Amino acid sequence: MAIHLNLLHEEIRQQRERQRDPLKIGMMVLIVFGAILFCYYMFNAYRTLEIKAKLSAVQRQWVKVEPNVTAAQKRSAELTEIIKTTRVLEDYIEDRFFWAPFLEKVSRCVAPNTQLTNIEGGVEGNTQEGTRKVALLIEGVAAGREPRAAAEDLRQMLVEQLGQSYRDVKIEFKTLEDLDTLISVGGTNTAMAHYILTVNFNPKAPLKPAAAPPTDRGSKKR
Amino acid sequence: MKALGLSKDQIKKIGLSSMGMVFLVYVYFTFFLGPLNRSRNTMLATMDDVQNKLSSSKGELAKAVTLENQAKAATTRFAALKALNPEGAPIAWFPPRIKLFFANEQIDKAVARLENSVPFKEPELADWMRYNWMINIPQADYSALGKAIADLENAEPLLSITKLAIRALPEQGQSQAVDIVATNFIPKK
Numbered sequence: 001m002a003i004h005l006n007l008l009h010e011e012i013r014q015q016r017e018r019q020r021d022p023l024k025i026g027m028m029v030l031i032v033f034g035a036i037l038f039c040y041y042m043f044n045a046y047r048t049l050e051i052k053a054k055l056s057a058v059q060r061q062w063v064k065v066e067p068n069v070t071a072a073q074k075r076s077a078e079l080t081e082i083i084k085t086t087r088v089l090e091d092y093i094e095d096r097f098f099w100a101p102f103l104e105k106v107s108r109c110v111a112p113n114t115q116l117t118n119i120e121g122g123v124e125g126n127t128q129e130g131t132r133k134v135a136l137l138i139e140g141v142a143a144g145r146e147p148r149a150a151a152e153d154l155r156q157m158l159v160e161q162l163g164q165s166y167r168d169v170k171i172e173f174k175t176l177e178d179l180d181t182l183i184s185v186g187g188t189n190t191a192m193a194h195y196i197l198t199v200n201f202n203p204k205a206p207l208k209p210a211a212a213p214p215t216d217r218g219s220k221k222r
Numbered sequence: 223m224k225a226l227g228l229s230k231d232q233i234k235k236i237g238l239s240s241m242g243m244v245f246l247v248y249v250y251f252t253f254f255l256g257p258l259n260r261s262r263n264t265m266l267a268t269m270d271d272v273q274n275k276l277s278s279s280k281g282e283l284a285k286a287v288t289l290e291n292q293a294k295a296a297t298t299r300f301a302a303l304k305a306l307n308p309e310g311a312p313i314a315w316f317p318p319r320i321k322l323f324f325a326n327e328q329i330d331k332a333v334a335r336l337e338n339s340v341p342f343k344e345p346e347l348a349d350w351m352r353y354n355w356m357i358n359i360p361q362a363d364y365s366a367l368g369k370a371i372a373d374l375e376n377a378e379p380l381l382s383i384t385k386l387a388i389r390a391l392p393e394q395g396q397s398q399a400v401d402i403v404a405t406n407f408i409p410k411k
Contacts, residue, residue, distance in 0.1 A: 037250050
C-alpha cells in the first residue's frame with residue numbers, strides 16, 4: 001500500500017474550517033430563509049393587489065349605484081311618512097262628529113208646542129282611549145194642557161231619533177219645572193214648563209242586533 | 223456543544239446567527255407580512271360590505287318602485303289635503319275664508335278668532351299643527367245654520383267642530399246666536 005503524505009494539511013484544515021464557519025453557514029441560511037420569506041411576501045402582495053383591484057371595481061360600481069340607492073331610500077322614507085300621515089289624517093277625518101245630521105234629527109223632534117231656547121255642548125274624550133262621547137244640554141219650554149208630558153214626548157222622540165244613528169244614547173231631565181206664565185197657542189191659553197235635558201251619546205253608529213240563529217231544517221216556517 | 227466538537231468561537235457565531243434569524247423573523251412579520259395581511263383583511267371586509275350594499279341596493283330600488291305604485295292614492299290624497307290650506311299664516315286667511323263661506327250660505331257677520339294652536343302628540347303629524355278657532359255668528363236661521371254646518375263639514379275635511387252653542391234670540395224668534403269651536407289641521411310652514 002502506498003504511503004500518502006499530506007504536506008498541505010495545515011492549509012486544507014484551514015480551508016475546511018473556513019467552509020464550516022458557523023457564521024458563514026448562518027448567513028447563508030439567513031439569505032435562503034429571507035429569500036423564501038420574500039417570495040411568500042410577494043405572493044401575498046400579489047394576492048392583496050388582486051383584491052385591491054377587485055375592491056376598486058366594486059367601489060366604482062357602488063359609486064355609480066349609490067346616488068340612485070340613496071334617492072330611492074329617501075323617497076321610500078318620504079313615501080312611508082306620507083302614507084302614515086295620510087292614514088292618521090284619514091282616521092281623524094273619519095272620526096269627526098258631524099253636527100249637521102244631529103241638528104237635523106233634533107229639529108225633527110221639536111213639536112209645535114215645544115221650543116228650544118239653547119243647545120250647548122261638544123265632543124269630549126278620545127277615540128283611541130274609547131272615551132269619546134258627545135255631551136249636550138238642551139234647554140227649552142213646552143206648552144199644552146200637560147206641558148210636562150209635552151217635554152217628556154220631546155225627550156222620548158230625541159231618544160228614539162238619536163238612537164237610530166248613535167250608540168249609548170242617554171237623555172235625562174236635568175230640570176223640569178212648571179212656569180207661572182200662560183201662553184196662547186191657537187187662541188187657547190195653555191200652561192208652560194221649562195226644561196233642561198242632558199244628552200249624552202257615543203257618536204259611533206249603533207250596533208246592529210245579532211242575526212237570528214239558523215232554524216232547523218225540519219221545523220216549519222210560520 | 224462540546225460533544226459536537228464546536229469551539230467557543232463557533233458557538234458565538236452560531237448564537238449570532240440565531241439572533242440574526244430571530245431578528246429577521248421579527249422584522250418580517252412586524253413590518254412586512256403583518257401590515258400586508260391587515261391591509262388585505264381590511265380590503266376584504268370593505269369589499270364584503272360594499273358587495274352587501276350592492277346586493278341590497280337592488281332590493282331597495284325594487285322596494286321604492288313598489289312603494290311608489292302602492293302609495294299613489296296616499297300621495298294624491300295627501301297633496302289634496304295639503305292643498306286645502308293656502309300658503310301664509312292661518313290667522314291671515316282662515317277668518318276671511320270663514321266669513322266668506324258663511325256669507326255664501328246667507329249667514330252674515332260670522333267672525334272667526336284664533337283661540338290657540340298646539341302641536342300634535344302623534345309623531346306622524348309632527349309637521350302639522352292643530353289650530354283651534356272660535357267662530358261667532360250673531361244671528362242665523364236654524365235651517366240655514368244646519369245647511370251651512372253640513373256644507374262646512376263636507377267642504378273642510380280637516381276641520382272638525384268640537385263645541386257648539388245655539389241660543390235663541392228673545393227679541394227675534396226665528397233667529398239664533400251661534401258659537402262654534404272648531405279645530406283645523408294645518409301643515410307647519
